[in-house]
Amino acid sequence: MNIKLLVDGxxxxxxxxxxxxxxxxxxxxxxxxxxxxxxxxxxxxxQVPVEIEVDLGNKTFExxxxxxxxxxxxxxxxxxEKGSGLQAKQNVANLSIEQIIKIAKSKMNNLLCNDxxxxxxxxxxxxxxxxxxxENKPASEVGxxxxxxxxxxxxxNEVAETPEEKRKELDSYFDQLKAEQDKxxxxxxxxxxxxxxxx
Numbered sequence: 001m002n003i004k005l006l007v008d009g010x011x012x013x014x015x016x017x018x019x020x021x022x023x024x025x026x027x028x029x030x031x032x033x034x035x036x037x038x039x040x041x042x043x044x045x046x047q048v049p050v051e052i053e054v055d056l057g058n059k060t061f062e063x064x065x066x067x068x069x070x071x072x073x074x075x076x077x078x079x080x081e082k083g084s085g086l087q088a089k090q091n092v093a094n095l096s097i098e099q100i101i102k103i104a105k106s107k108m109n110n111l112l113c114n115d116x117x118x119x120x121x122x123x124x125x126x127x128x129x130x131x132x133x134x135e136n137k138p139a140s141e142v143g144x145x146x147x148x149x150x151x152x153x154x155x156x157n158e159v160a161e162t163p164e165e166k167r168k169e170l171d172s173y174f175d176q177l178k179a180e181q182d183k184x185x186x187x188x189x190x191x192x193x194x195x196x197x198x199x
Contacts, residue, residue, distance in 0.1 A: 001025060003052045005036075009043030009068070012036045012050075025054045027061050039065045046072045067110055070126050073103045084131025090181050094133040094174035096167065097142070097151050100124060102160035117155050121146055136173045 003021050005012075012018075012033050022029050032052060040048045049066040067073065075081065078093035097120075104111075104119035113119040124146065127139035134142040145151065162170075 001054045001056055003054060005050045005052065006047050007036055007040060007050050009040040009046045009048045010037050011044065012040070022052070022054075025056060025061075026059050027054055032061060032063070035061075035063045036065075039063050043068055043076075046076055067107055070103070070107050070111070070123060071130060073107060074123065074126055074130060074132065077103055078132055083129065086131070086185075090131060090185065091133050091174070091177065092131050094136060094170045094177075095127065096162040096170055097135055097154055098159050098162040100127070100134060101155060101158060105158060105160060116158065117146065117152075120151070120155055133174065133177075136170065 003025075005018070005021070014029060014033060018033070019029060022032055036050055036052075040050065043065075046068045048068050051064045051066070053062045053064065055061065068076075071083070074095075075083070077099050078095055080092050082092075084090045084092045100120055100123050101116070104116060104123045107123070108116065108119050111119050111122055113122060121143055124134060124139045124143045127134055128143070132139060146155075
């Protein structure tokens with residue numbers, strides 16, 4: 001018997017929904033929770049799809065963990081809780097190509113991609129919809145650069161660590177940009193408030 005669950009990584013807790021699904025199988029629920037938490041420890045703070053294969057005959061079970069949705073991995077890597085609702089006006093993070101490669105590698109098996117380069121492109125596509133910059137540029141622009149072979153060396157060598165100096169530069173660029181964007185949004189909001197007051 002196969003049971004599919006979406007759990008909080010490393011923090012699955014007993015509850016009615018779990019009891020309802022696992023109770024009838026006769027397997028010890030606390031043991032299942034313990035195993036799931038152990039298996040999903042590295043995905044703390046994220047929702048993780050899990051499948052529990054239960055052998056009803058001898059009441060044993062196996063836990064299979066699938067990696068979280070790609071947007072969840074990107075948000076974790078970027079250290080943010082949610083994407084931007086205003087992608088055109090407001091960016092929420094700035095990732096390096098190395099971070100993109102790291103995410104693409106961890107998600108490779110679940111993506112319908114033939115190679116790491118296409119997995120990198122898929123990851124960059126998700127950054128576009130979340131309002132995340134890559135290498136100080138809009139993600140869509142970096143997608144084109146990946147196509148043109150600009151990052152082939154990093155992708156072929158599977159470089160997944162961002163040099164410290166580069167990380168500082170990316171952070172510094174993003175801090176300045178964020179200050180500018182926040183200022184711009186404040187001005188726009190103020191303009192809208194004044195316009196509605198005049199009405």
